[in-house]
Amino acid sequence: MENASADNAADVIIVGGGLMGASAAFFLRKRGRSVILLERGLIGQQASGTNFGNVRRQGRYLTQLPLAHRSREIWSRLPELIGEDCEFVPSGHLRVCFTQEQAGRLENYAHDAKAYGLELEILSANALRSRFPYVGHEAIAGSYAPLDGHANPRLTAPAFGRAARREGASVEENAEVLSIGKVGEDFHVETRDRGTFRAPTILVTSGAWAGAMSSRFGEPVPLVARGPQMGVTEPLPYRIAPVLGVSSPLDLETVYLRQVTRGNIVFGGGNRGPVDLEACRAYVDPENTLNQMPQLRRLLPGIAAVRIIRVWSGVESYLPDDLPIMGPSEKVSGLFYAFGFCGAGFQVGPAVGDVMAELIDTGRTSLPIDAYRIGRFAQQKAA
Amino acid sequence: MADLRVVVVGAGPAGIRAAQTFVEAGLRPIVIDEGNASGGQIYRRQPAQFRRSYETLYGFEAKTAKAIHDTFDRLVGQVDYRPETLAWNIYDGAVHTMRDGVAHKIPFDALVLATGATDRLLPIKGWTLPGCYSMGAAQIALKAQACAIGRQVVFLGTGPLLYLVSYQYAKAGADVAAVLDTSALSGQIHALGLMTSRPGLLAKGLYYRAQLLARGVPVHNGVTPVEIEGTDQVEAVRFRTRSGAERRVACDAVGMGFHLRSETQLADLARCAFVFDEDLAQWRPETDSDGRASVKGIYLAGDGARVLGADAAEKSGRLAALAALQDLGLPVAVRRMDVLRREQQRMEQFRRGLARAFPWPAELARAVADDVLVCRCEAITAGELRSTATLKGAPELNRAKALSRVGMGRCQGRYCGSAAAEILADVRGERVEAVGRLRGQAPVKPLPLSAVRGAAS
Amino acid sequence: MPARFVRVAEQDRRPIEIEIDGVRHTALEGDTLLVAVLTHAERLRQSEFSDGSRAGFCLMGACQDCWMWTADGQRIRACTATVAPGMSVLTNPPSEDIWPISA
Numbered sequence: 001m002e003n004a005s006a007d008n009a010a011d012v013i014i015v016g017g018g019l020m021g022a023s024a025a026f027f028l029r030k031r032g033r034s035v036i037l038l039e040r041g042l043i044g045q046q047a048s049g050t051n052f053g054n055v056r057r058q059g060r061y062l063t064q065l066p067l068a069h070r071s072r073e074i075w076s077r078l079p080e081l082i083g084e085d086c087e088f089v090p091s092g093h094l095r096v097c098f099t100q101e102q103a104g105r106l107e108n109y110a111h112d113a114k115a116y117g118l119e120l121e122i123l124s125a126n127a128l129r130s131r132f133p134y135v136g137h138e139a140i141a142g143s144y145a146p147l148d149g150h151a152n153p154r155l156t157a158p159a160f161g162r163a164a165r166r167e168g169a170s171v172e173e174n175a176e177v178l179s180i181g182k183v184g185e186d187f188h189v190e191t192r193d194r195g196t197f198r199a200p201t202i203l204v205t206s207g208a209w210a211g212a213m214s215s216r217f218g219e220p221v222p223l224v225a226r227g228p229q230m231g232v233t234e235p236l237p238y239r240i241a242p243v244l245g246v247s248s249p250l251d252l253e254t255v256y257l258r259q260v261t262r263g264n265i266v267f268g269g270g271n272r273g274p275v276d277l278e279a280c281r282a283y284v285d286p287e288n289t290l291n292q293m294p295q296l297r298r299l300l301p302g303i304a305a306v307r308i309i310r311v312w313s314g315v316e317s318y319l320p321d322d323l324p325i326m327g328p329s330e331k332v333s334g335l336f337y338a339f340g341f342c343g344a345g346f347q348v349g350p351a352v353g354d355v356m357a358e359l360i361d362t363g364r365t366s367l368p369i370d371a372y373r374i375g376r377f378a379q380q381k382a383a
Numbered sequence: 384m385a386d387l388r389v390v391v392v393g394a395g396p397a398g399i400r401a402a403q404t405f406v407e408a409g410l411r412p413i414v415i416d417e418g419n420a421s422g423g424q425i426y427r428r429q430p431a432q433f434r435r436s437y438e439t440l441y442g443f444e445a446k447t448a449k450a451i452h453d454t455f456d457r458l459v460g461q462v463d464y465r466p467e468t469l470a471w472n473i474y475d476g477a478v479h480t481m482r483d484g485v486a487h488k489i490p491f492d493a494l495v496l497a498t499g500a501t502d503r504l505l506p507i508k509g510w511t512l513p514g515c516y517s518m519g520a521a522q523i524a525l526k527a528q529a530c531a532i533g534r535q536v537v538f539l540g541t542g543p544l545l546y547l548v549s550y551q552y553a554k555a556g557a558d559v560a561a562v563l564d565t566s567a568l569s570g571q572i573h574a575l576g577l578m579t580s581r582p583g584l585l586a587k588g589l590y591y592r593a594q595l596l597a598r599g600v601p602v603h604n605g606v607t608p609v610e611i612e613g614t615d616q617v618e619a620v621r622f623r624t625r626s627g628a629e630r631r632v633a634c635d636a637v638g639m640g641f642h643l644r645s646e647t648q649l650a651d652l653a654r655c656a657f658v659f660d661e662d663l664a665q666w667r668p669e670t671d672s673d674g675r676a677s678v679k680g681i682y683l684a685g686d687g688a689r690v691l692g693a694d695a696a697e698k699s700g701r702l703a704a705l706a707a708l709q710d711l712g713l714p715v716a717v718r719r720m721d722v723l724r725r726e727q728q729r730m731e732q733f734r735r736g737l738a739r740a741f742p743w744p745a746e747l748a749r750a751v752a753d754d755v756l757v758c759r760c761e762a763i764t765a766g767e768l769r770s771t772a773t774l775k776g777a778p779e780l781n782r783a784k785a786l787s788r789v790g791m792g793r794c795q796g797r798y799c800g801s802a803a804a805e806i807l808a809d810v811r812g813e814r815v816e817a818v819g820r821l822r823g824q825a826p827v828k829p830l831p832l833s834a835v836r837g838a839a840s
Numbered sequence: 841m842p843a844r845f846v847r848v849a850e851q852d853r854r855p856i857e858i859e860i861d862g863v864r865h866t867a868l869e870g871d872t873l874l875v876a877v878l879t880h881a882e883r884l885r886q887s888e889f890s891d892g893s894r895a896g897f898c899l900m901g902a903c904q905d906c907w908m909w910t911a912d913g914q915r916i917r918a919c920t921a922t923v924a925p926g927m928s929v930l931t932n933p934p935s936e937d938i939w940p941i942s943a
Contacts, residue, residue: 042782049785134940154785158775173778234793234829234907234915235888237933239940263888284825286472286479290486293832302940305914307829309793309904417901419922424900430870430922432853501902513883513895514844520899528875529850555848615893616844616882636844646902759897759905762889793904798897829904829917 010034010170012360013189013199015177015213016206019048019153019346020338022160022171023353024203026082029167031361036197037161037169038189040176040209041280044157047207050282050314051228051346052256052268053153054243056093057118058145059109060344061323065116066367071351075151078350082163086156089261092242093148094123094132096139096299102247103141110143120145134240136298143247150243150258153346160353177206180213182332201360203336208277208317210325210339214374218331221377222320223340226272227282227313231289233306235263245269246299255295257303265303267296272343275315282313318342319377326352326372327359336360337374387711389704390415390478390489392470392649393497395423396693397685397700399455401495404704406461408713413463413489415470415480417828421455423499424519425693427527428452440526442551443587447693471826473653476680481830485837493680493707496649497700498687502640503665505748505802506765507539508755509611510639517798518640522548531557533636537620539608541566541741542642543588543692550591552638553598560634561601563622565641565744568604577736581694584733601632607747611637642741643690644801651823653681659816662738663690664745665801666820672724674703675710682707690737695730698723745815748805757806758799760792765806772810779819783807793829796821844878844895859911859928867923874899874906874918877929884908884918885931893931913938 012028014021017039025037055075057068079085097103110120123142128135135142165171176192180202189197204210211223238261245256246269255269270292275282289311297304319325319340329335338356345352359365389405391398394416405412414421420428426448429435437445458464468482477490502517509515516524516532518540524530525548535558538549549562578584595602605625612619612631619633642663650668651657656677658669667689674682684703685696702723709715751757753766768789777783780790780803789803790796796803800821808815853868860877867876874896877884883893884906896906899919906918911928918929933939 042778158786162775233832234904237936237939239936283474286474286488286825289825289830290834290836293834296832300940302913302942304831304833305939305942307831307907307915308826309829310791310795310824311826312824417920429850432868432870433850435849501898501900511887511891511894513893516896517898517903520897523899524845524875525848528845528872530845530847530875530879532845534846557846557848616895756891759903762887762891793907794902798903828901829907 008195009198010036011199012201012203013038013187013197014203014205015180015189016204016210016339017043017157017161017171017173018046018205018207019044019157019160019349020352020356021203021205022157022164023350024205024338024356025164025169025171025353026160026167027354027357028360029164029169031357033361035164035169036199037164037171038175038177038191038197039171039173042173043161043171046280046314047316047341047345048157048349049154050230050312051153051316051343052230053150053258053266053346054256055088055090055151055347056145056148056243057347058093058113058120058143058148059095059247062112062116063368063371064348065113065118067348067351067355067369069117070354070367071348072147074350074354082159084155084159086159087152087260088149089151090147090149093145093245094142094242095245095247096128096135096142097247098138098140098253098298100140102249106141106143106247118145132242134300134302135244136301138298144242148243156349180216187334201334201336203338203356203360205338207339208275208315210337211317214337217329217335219329219374219378221325221340221374224318225275225277225315226318227275227284228268228316228343229270229273229284229288229292229311229313230266230268231292231308231311232267233265233303234309236265236306238263240265240300244299246295252291253295255292255299257296257300265306267292270295273313277315280315282315284311284313316343324372325374326356326369327374330373330375330378388491389413389493389707390491391495391497392478393423393499393685393687394418394421394455394466395497395499395685395696396426396451397687397696398423398495398497399451400697400700401497401684401704402458402462403454404701405708406458408708411461411463413465415465415468415478417467417469419467421466422448422452424523426451427523429527433529435529444693469828470649471828471830473649481834484831484834486834487837491680493682493711495682495684495700495703495707496687497685497696498646498649500643500645500686500690501797503642503644503743503801504639504798505641505744506751506755506757506799507608507611507639508752509613509617511756511759512611512613512617513615514613514617514635515611515637515639518542518544518548518638521638522551525551525555531555532638533617533634534558535560535634536636536638537561537563537632537634539563539620539637539639540641541744542640543584543737543741544640546588546591546595548638549600550594553595553600559595559600561603561620561632562595563606563608563620564602564604565606565608565747566604566741567625570742571740574736574740577739578733581733584692641743643686645687645690647687648795648823648827650676650681650683652825652827653678655681657820660689662735664743664815672727673706673720674699675706689734691730691734695727698726702727743801745805748802749809751802751806757803758789758792760794761788763787763789768803768806769810772807777807778811780804780807780821781819784821790821795824795827842882843880844882845875847879856923856925858923858926861931871923872919873908873916873921873923873927873929876923877918881931883931909934913942
């Protein structure tokens with residue numbers, strides 16, 4: 001509005017300040033592009049700040065492993081890149097299962113992942129007992145990823161946001177985007193209280209709210225907003241190094257936990273909870289918390305002795321094929337998307353920013369992202 | 384009508400009167416209470432093995448305490464009483480409870496929250512040392528367990544409890560080393576005019592003060608606490624007098640509190656709207672004159688709605704239940720509601736008087752030194768909170784919590800939240816309401832992971 | 841061990857034997873666990889974050905500052921638990937074979 005228009009123009013406007021948007025802002029600045037990042041609330045308040053904190057590669061779609069590897073490499077360089085480690089600890093990641101059938105799946109996955117450069121150790125029931133004696137006896141096999149680990153999601157996106165700002169990005173919080181229109185070569189982005197911003201390139205990284213935006217550009221996607229059901233225990237002596245998770249075809253059984261070095265055990269999994277997109281809130285259904293309890297006890301019987309001190313949720317977005325949308329718009333030139341990470345965006349977040357920056361800067365990516373084209377849903381509809 | 388589901392959380396004066404009102408209307412309320420016996424905190428009962436008289440335990444309040452206890456005892460059989468039960472969440476029209484590791488879900492048509500209050504605290508260097516307790520704790524040790532919290536006790540803070548508890552200790556034969564009130568005596572005298580709606584309370588306060596002075600207990604007003612000294616435990620309290628002289632009182636225990644704060648977590652989880660109360664400088668759930676919250680079917684009563692003390696709690700408990708009955712379409716005596724409403728309105732003036740007599744010392748909270756722990760649970764210092772706010776940016780309290788861990792611990796911010804808000808507001812150069820309030824997160828109290836679901840109730 | 845709390849009345853209740861850090865002590869029937877411990881000891885536990893020992897704070901189940909470990913690896917809130925004969929509590933966390941691994 002009254003602001004000088006020069007301050008409101010940049011090479012790229014990023015809409016949505018989660019981890020994807022914040023890391024893209026950072027890496028675009030590293031490539032010398034001017035950036036305005038618009039976030040309706042505060043950086044990293046939704047999915048990015050409220051997820052479990054898994055820095056996990058194992059279990060991902062094999063075709064996503066190159067992206068996950070690139071991210072893993074960034075995770076270990078966070079202190080030199082953004083000035084803090086975000087509590088990332090590569091303390092290992094262990095998935096266990098309760099059935100022979102699932103054990104077979106773990107084994108097959110480990111075999112196939114090898115070709116993608118991910119080394120996993122398959123553990124028998126006995127090996128599980130001796131290496132990780134706190135794991136429940138119902139577990140009959142495990143798959144151990146020694147170089148995966150966990151980090152603090154509350155800290156990570158804000159840290160990228162601050163780093164992007166230090167690199168010269170204009171990071172605008174409390175800047176809710178009302179409309180995006182294309183005028184000539186430029187996009188005009190109108191915000192509620194912060195005036196209008198202009199750029200020839202737009203990257204939409206607004207998570208669950210991105211679907212409404214892509215629809216307005218004629219690219220609707222079947223995006224569903226749900227909330228992860230998270231919780232944390234009281235602090236306990238630090239004795240569980242790896243992330244522990246259940247591998248199961250049943251959502252209800254699929255719980256996971258990690259002990260932070262301060263001692264609390266963070267957990268999540270099972271069914272997801274409801275979201276109110278208008279209020280920007282996601283809720284924990286108490287039934288889900290109660291459902292998690294017996295599953296957590298199967299995974300880590302010792303957890304029965306301790307107490308939950310807090311639960312929370314955040315707004316995540318899911319797509320029917322469980323894959324995100326990453327890449328250019330297929331309708332509007334200069335428009336790019338990275339959203340819908342289906343509850344699995346935290347680990348890949350830093351690389352998503354890196355890859356989107358590369359794509360916007362060079363027009364190409366050094367690793368394949370074709371599987372994440374937004375057009376895949378248009379094709380489905382046509383078919 | 385019999386299948387109307389009415390639930391009361393809390394069995395203190397407000398909850399008991401609400402339950403009684405429902406029973407009188409022919410309903411059978413479910414009464415959920417964390418305590419193992421009814422009475423709440425102020426009229427907390429001693430264990431069955433104890434023999435002290437009502438007069439010994441409750442002093443001037445003996446009659447009222449007995450009346451409250453007797454009322455609830457007579458209701459047994461007409462209420463579904465669930466003691467030692469934690470209401471840990473409210474979700475989708477149901478209260479979620481936990482008792483002895485068994486979870487229940489209790490759907491309701493009307494819910495009265497009478498959740499009471501806890502001490503309002505601010506950090507003072509050394510306040511985490513063994514030997515330092517909340518004012519309420521000091522009183523509970525004496526009333527419910529016949530123990531003093533130490534051999535030589537300093538009482539520090541402000542509010543009516545400061546004088547009451549100090550007096551109770553002196554009377555029980557404990558050595559009260561000093562009573563240190565951060566409020567000026569002149570403020571208390573000036574507030575008298577506003578407190579005429581409950582002259583009894585004023586008279587009692589003056590009586591306790593006189594009794595303490597008569598026993599040779601030093602009483603200081605307008606003090607600035609400096610430090611609770613000690614290495615492994617409390618050894619002394621250092622403070623500045625009103626004239627600025629520094630003093631040191633040797634002691635092995637401290638009872639501290641700065642009046643009370645409402646327990647509002649359940650109202651928050653039920654998504655009730657909150658308003659900022661200028662007089663008390665704290666947020667509270669919004670209610671109409673009868674106790675109706677912003678969420679349909681939820682009513683607030685007693686100190687959990689606004690801190691007015693036990694007498695007012697009884698009236699607000701009745702009024703909230705009558706409002707619920709009215710909304711459920713049952714006949715209520717409108718005149719009776721009018722009377723209660725007028726009495727409650729008189730209490731408002733009294734409440735402002737209390738707030739003026741015993742003001743929340745925001746400036747002390749804002750001035751807490753960097754090396755002092757603000758968050759007892761997570762051991763986070765004022766300095767860490769300040770540097771988070773300045774270096775990382777925290778325009779509001781929940782962001783400060785996410786980035787610094789202040790308020791993230793077991794107590795859910797009950798004991799650090801007031802001071803953390805002042806410190807953050809101070810760093811940002813804002814009024815305290817501008818930094819918002821800590822959002823309530825379930826569970827209201829820690830929940831055992833060994834829990835199982837109980838049979839449908 | 842010096843005591844923290846001082847009993848001022850009601851001392852003719854039935855005695856109960858409990859263990860604190862493996863040492864037998866006498867409590868009185870109707871005591872809370874917090875009172876039973878603090879009439880024999882100066883503290884209940886160590887803060888998890890190396891800032892010293894703690895001895896409870898609110899005594900009404902609100903501050904959660906008095907959670908202790910039992911000898912068999914359970915957690916117990918001392919201010920709201922009533923002592924029972926044979927109760928055995930620790931003022932430090934148990935070893936690894938008790939938590940997180942217990943038979």
